[in-house]
Amino acid sequence: MEQNNYNGTLQKPVGSGFNAVSTTSDVIKEVDLNGKIAIVTGGDGGLGLEITKTLSKAGAAVIVPARDIEKAKLNLQGIANVEVEPMNLTEPVSITSFAEKFLASDRQLHMLINNAGIMWTPLQRDSRGYEAQFSTNHLGHFQLTAKLWEALKKAEGARVVTVSSSRHTIILLYYLMMLIIIRENTTNLRRTANLKQLTCYLLLNLIKKPVRSVSVLIHCIPV
Template sequence: MTTAQHPLPSGFGAASTAEEVIKGVDLTGKVAIVTGGYSGIGLETARVLRSAGAEVVVPARDLERARAALQDVPGAEVEYLDLLDPASIDAFAEKFLASGRPLHILVDSAGIMATPLTRDARGYEAQFATNHLGHFQLVARLWPALVAADGARVVAVSSRGIRFGNVDFDDLHFEHRPYEAFAAYGQSKTANALFAVELDRRGRDQGVRAFAVHPGTIIETGLAKHVSAEVVRAAGVLDEHGRPVRDPSRQLKTVEQGAATGVWCATSPQLTGLGGVYCENSDVSPLVTEADEAEWRAGAETPGVLSYAVDPEAAARLWEVSERLTA
């Protein structure tokens, strides 16, 4: 396996914020779509891209909630989209393509985590269907607009949750193995990372580059709403008074810090000519070696990505499977 998983270094770090990494970047005339752009790091991503001059479109399942959240992001557009509903993905993409605009930046930030076993109308496990397949279909339908940008970037928000599980091609939807919420989450986040690898390979000749990112742990985004209080406490993300612990060196970040890596991947001139890599702390992550894996798994202080999450053969296989699953 070959990989470009080597820190640049970028000059940024775990405590860098989205505003810091985008400083000096002018996005006037650029168009961005940010899924999940009305809460958590998605909202901060939308805000910062808009402040740099980009036209920003936020797809949302709850239009009223999205419009309320984006009141402080003047000019942000809100359109209906449900990542678990293929018809709504097609409708959103058709409306965007009909506008005739190129798409310079697509940030796939929407996601769910550790949910009880739920299936969509097709019978697909919901975390895999939402976090990966919905975004896969969205990219496929928006492909003409990405190519038209003549230099587009797609950012897939993955997670250090890749450690919870590889993609089980023999049982993607937990039809034969016992369902475990974090194993399903890990599979979906590994799928996000693999998606960026193969998307970049397929798109680079047409000017479409892709990146996967680990944003860090940002407890107040609402992503952990299905996680028990005991698990949250054991993770050390809250202090004895129930307040979020801030320690970027352990990936315990603010929303502003959590949005930084995705914004850096979407906009930084340092990444010109690069792609298909997994990033964190606003830099390219190192590849975790077999000798370092135990240390990496033991704590969040050690950056890196597991080899199975950037394996080009697995990425190509996932792409083919995803094409079949999304027709």
């Protein structure tokens, strides 16, 4: 039996009217997003693709940053109001380049959905030596959010959504310290994968603390 190290506040129903069988079409029904701009990482596949389709259907312009541009364009073919831009979440220079291009357009950013993520992959490292899952799932999204912050503030009521899961409840912080920061190799891919979930919540808290007076709503969504 896995040990449960969760000591926080348990989730409670928010009375949204939706449940486990609600679809994206149910949620977006009668919502008008015309004139709104969203960035969705990982928006060309899986859950991210459904997010992109739904936001586009509601009228939003959706920007999908992707490592493989041709693959992303193929997956997004036929979806209206979608732009595809190059970005690699494991490369700081790539993230900065993407963010600076968006900021140069002088557009507001109404939604930033940090959806992309990898897990249970063979041990890989980015150009700085950080483990790939930690680099992609946490460091990359933290940098992206920080770089786009001015555009989010400009929207006055923007939302930052980071996709996570309840797996953060079964990983201790010291694993993050030992396996990632110290860069120790690990053969336990499940525990390493759980770091994504924990670091999503770390990102949420690191951002929230200094910006309580700013009109940007920040959410972490377990799926």
